[in-house]
Amino acid sequence: MISLLKVSESDAEDIFEMAGMLSMSFDVGCKHELSDFLRVFKDDETIFLIARIANVAVGYLYGNTHYAFYAAQNVAWIEELYVKEAYRRNGVATSLLIHAEQIANERKAVLISVATRRAEQFYERSGYQRSAHYFRKLLGN
Secondary structure: OEEEEEOOHHHHHHHHHHHHHHOOOOOOOOOOOHHHHHHHHHOOOEEEEEEEEOOEEEEEEEEEEEEEOOOOEEEEEEEEEEEOHHHOOOOHHHHHHHHHHHHHHHOOEEEEEEOOOOOHHHHHHOOOOOOOOOOOOOOOO
16 A cells, blocks of 8 residues: 655655665755755645555655746646655556645646656656646856
8 A cells, every 4th residue: 555645854864775766867866965954844835745555655745835926826747756666656656746746736836837848748648748848047156
């Protein structure tokens, strides 16, 4: 059975481990700081969920809600959604996504967005529609 919980401070190491598996563009190994985790964790606009099966962390979702001038209302953004490979196709990602959507609704967000490279079909099956192109520029920091 999947347990969905709001992330707690004790989840930092599990989140860091999974984030390392998610990252394709950056080498994040050993670069995570508890202070960064706590900053995100304490932000009232953060949507931060962890999925556990038999008390094992198997996935997480990190996003936020914020005001957007183009909508003249709150919108939501999913920054990261990751499920460990051994637990995929078991409803974990769907459960995380549905819970994030509920939180966004509670915060009066009028839409929820996500950029993805590898999960287009998952989001389309979940009712998401293609809307824009994603551009990025790596900065020298």
